[in-house]
Amino acid sequence: MSSSPVLQFRIDLPFAAAEEAVRAALAVEGFGILTEVNVAAVFKSRLGLDTPPQKLLGACNPDLAHASLEAEPSVGAFLPCGVALREGEAPGQTLVALQNPALLAGMFSTPGLETPSLDATTRLTRALSSIGSPV
Known part of the structure; x- marks a missing residue:
C-alpha cells in the first residue's frame, strides 16, 4: 500500500464526463458523495x-466510516474521504487526487x-x- 498522503490518477475524459465516471466508479465500491465544492x-x-x-468531493462508504469511528471517534476529523478533480494539462484530460485513508491507521495507532x-x-x-491510470 502506498505511503503517499495523496493518490493521483489521470482520466482521459473531459472534466464533466470524468466527474460522472468518478462518481459512478465510487458508487460501485460503496461510496456516496456527501459533500461537493465547485x-x-x-x-x-x-x-x-x-x-x-x-x-x-467528500466520498463516504458508510460501513467503513462506521467501523473507523467505532475504533477511533477522533478519525471523524478526516471524514469523508477527499477526492479532488481538476482539468488536466492536455485537452480532454482530468486529474484526480484522493486522500490515502490507509495512513490513518499509522496516525492514530x-x-x-x-x-x-x-x-x-x-x-x-x-x-x-477502473477509469484512469495512476500518475
Missing part, C-alpha cells in the same frame, strides 16, 4: 477569478482502525483504476 464557482463568485474547472482504513484505500484505488 472550486471554480467559488473563486469566480468570491474573488472574481476565472479558473479551470475544479471540484472537491488504534486497534481496529487498520482494517477499515486499508479497505477504504483499496476500494478508492480500485474505483479510480
Whole structure:
C-alpha cells in the first residue's frame, strides 16, 4: 500500500464526463458523495477569478466510516474521504487526487482502525483504476 498522503490518477475524459465516471466508479465500491465544492464557482463568485474547472468531493462508504469511528471517534476529523478533480494539462484530460485513508491507521495507532482504513484505500484505488491510470 502506498505511503503517499495523496493518490493521483489521470482520466482521459473531459472534466464533466470524468466527474460522472468518478462518481459512478465510487458508487460501485460503496461510496456516496456527501459533500461537493465547485472550486471554480467559488473563486469566480468570491474573488472574481476565472479558473479551470475544479471540484472537491467528500466520498463516504458508510460501513467503513462506521467501523473507523467505532475504533477511533477522533478519525471523524478526516471524514469523508477527499477526492479532488481538476482539468488536466492536455485537452480532454482530468486529474484526480484522493486522500490515502490507509495512513490513518499509522496516525492514530488504534486497534481496529487498520482494517477499515486499508479497505477504504483499496476500494478508492480500485474505483479510480477502473477509469484512469495512476500518475
